[in-house]
Amino acid sequence: MALLQVRDFPAMLYTLLAEKAEAENRSITQQTIHMLTKDLTEDSEAYFAKANRMKALNAISCLNLKLPQNAPSPAELLRADREDSNR
Numbered sequence: 001m002a003l004l005q006v007r008d009f010p011a012m013l014y015t016l017l018a019e020k021a022e023a024e025n026r027s028i029t030q031q032t033i034h035m036l037t038k039d040l041t042e043d044s045e046a047y048f049a050k051a052n053r054m055k056a057l058n059a060i061s062c063l064n065l066k067l068p069q070n071a072p073s074p075a076e077l078l079r080a081d082r083e084d085s086n087r
Helices: 011-023 028-061 074-085
Strands: none
Touching: 011 028
């Protein structure tokens, strides 16, 4: 298992971490792992979701789709969709 050592860790943060660990019945090590896992997992999910959206948008933009001149604008389509969902 990997070992992590943090130098010059601010005393105030350590105190807050220790208090949170005690409140949640965890050791400081367990609390640190719990908080990092939660934070890094959420960040990575958001990152990969954004990356997937960008990949899809790039794929769509490469298609060079030509819409009819009388096609509704995206704003009009959204407005109509919202009106339908409010009924």
